Amino acid sequence: MKRKTDSIYDEVLDFIRHPVEGRFDPLALQVFAFQFERSPAYRRYCEAKDKTPDNVGSWREIPAVPTAAFKELDLVCDQPEKVFFTSGTTQGPTKRGRHSVPRLDLYRASVLPNFMAHLLPDLAELRMLILTGSPMLWPHSSLTHMMEIVRREYGGTDSGYFVTDAGLDLDGLSRSLREACMHNKPVMLAGVTLAFHHFLDHCEERRMTFRLPSGSRMMDTGGFKGRKINLSSSDLYHRYETVLGIPQTHIVNEYGMTEMGSQFYDNVLADHLNGLSRPRHKRVPPWVRTRVVDPETLEDQPPGSAGMLRHYDLANCGSVMALQTEDIGYTVGDGLPAGQAGFEITGRASGSEARGCSLLVEEILRAQ
């Protein structure tokens, strides 16, 4: 059994490192068979839908598990090396999602090339100013884990974290940015949108702006989920540009989730450096497929039409590969086959439209 387990992880690892056209589908089916065998809850879920390794012939038919399921049960195929927890901002501490990862080397293998392709396509070596907690401070955060992998592999000297137990180190960050300007050394800022928002407020109140050296870039992630902040991403990017002096071509949004081993990044920086000019959208790495499905028919939506985002991530080999997210978006018609085409996110599943006198689920949950 142990041998078999290792072999599927190793095969996925090999594919992530050396993606080969045409290998995703058979590998996805192998991973499905493995997860079907190893995870009793997932197996029964699939059986109830009459989907088994015997009758599933394509990755698209693999039953997707709602990401909220990670709050309720442990979906894992082996003893985990590490368990990541969601930040649990919208619900009480008992309802945090947990993602158990049996093989961290798979996680790492997925993080590095994807980050490189979208944030460091020019192979720049930059000081990384990270607006998250350090691994010491946020030991259960998948985002911090990812940033630490990236910092160790690609970060220039003096790269580090700017969220402390006292909150965001505004002065330290300002100082580092001033240094970067003074020495004309480009930097990479990376972190959660809310922290950037906080820093922008701080700068705007003090009428403080930076002209960060050319080549500086940033990665933000998380958006304003669950917060009452009404700011469109174009307004936000405009503020980044004004306050930090980073052009929009160098502002890369990351879309990831604790429940998923792989991430998605905006095309803008890679496109800019390749001389391409396409609208901002998320790219799908070769070991992931993303479907945008109609919630009623569960069929693929044509490019441009909104639907639910479903991801099939081989890096989730040790938990559940097929994920039904709460995100709404559309695929971009970029000529790639469905599943590999880029996409954009437009919102979240709601129960949130305020209609009449019936009470909204979220509101009361928040009030509890």
Added chain:
Amino acid sequence: MSHPIMLDGFSLPPPIKVSTFTKLEFGPVQVRLPVLTATTLSDVINQLLTTQEQYLSKQSTTAILDMIDAAVARWLKPDDPIREMAERVLPNITGLSPAVIRLGLTRMLEGYRKDALYRILRHELGDANRLDAFQAKNETRTCLTRAVGPRITTNILAGNIPGLGIADLIATVLTKSACICKVSSHEPFSPALFAQTLIQIEPRLAYCLAVLGWPGGRPEARSLEEVAFDRSELVTATGSDEAVLAVRQAAARSQPVSGRFIGYGHRVSLGLIGREALEDLKSAAQAAALDVAMYDQQGCLSPHLFYVETGGDHFPRQFAKALAEELKRLEHELPRGTLDIPTAARLHQIRSMAEIKQADGEEVIVFGSETGTLWTVIYEADPGFALSPLYRTVRVKPIDDLTHVIPLLELWRPYLQAAGIAASEPRRVLLAEALARAGVNRICLIGRMQQPPVGWPQDGRHFIADRVRWVDLEL
């Protein structure tokens, strides 16, 4: 439906004219609303008050009831052009299916017939003519009393149920008050159509009403709200808690302290099935399914879940299955409406979550429409009160004894509206005592939850009596 259908969502008294409009789009249907200035609104109010003083205040309650009845009769006549118009466009505007609209309008308007309104006036005011003249207050006849309505009332309407705003309009007119109805952007048409109906019956009555819209709660609407609330002796608001709170605060800023405000906010309802009702499982399930299907659970009287008592001829999970079968059958008779993507995604998510819990060995059983999210019944052993994402998604939970539901409602007390019960009458009466203390405002039979009689105590309030002030004449 190749050409858009253009409708007016407003009705203004002459000679008021407005030249700029906004358009709300509902697929092929477009509803036009006037863009008002504070000056125009002020002119509207002056005009309403003049007509109220010269005409409405002098009409007898009986005369007003007759005029309302004539309008309601037209809405109930299947081939009347007004009724046809309502049936044709409300599915687009609300997303509800035509069958639900037809049944809903008929049931709702049947409640506004003359006899029903007359009974409510008599019940709430002690005598149906108390709004017409002083009448004896007590046997000694040393004191007379009468009710007086506001000179002008502003009603901020909700849009969750088609035609719901008509009730506010009728209640206002019955108190002989001039009336501003601000429509909801979710259903901005039926109040104006009702006003148009009244114009055809008695223009002077109709010109005591202004149906209009403004972007509620937004800065650009502030001056309009100030004008309307400053001059209204009564302001009512129906909608989300957030919306009602915003109106309450705005009204408090503009009204004199003596001004009145009535807010109808978020409410939830539930169903209780006693073990004796499980003897006839099919009937109980049929009745429950109708309560769920009507208005796709968008009303404050729509049940979020059913508690089913154990120890009867059938298990609660058998009730869940029977309920699912009835919802499936109703899909032909009273189909569910269309949903936007984020809402359908939420329903899909809720159902998948229940499926994975079932797979994980929890005591959960999911019954759902084969395709799409048309209806979902989730049987769940966990007794906690759980809100539904609505649109025909309902939970069924077993309970040892119906009285054990009462403590589960504690957290929801400020939000409770109706409890439908299927049980023997003595048990219903007994349970009603506890439910009333728990915060429930209406207790009725399962299957009747969506057919409230006019004057039912919405949010625990009177339909007419809460809108009037009392004047005593001591002899």
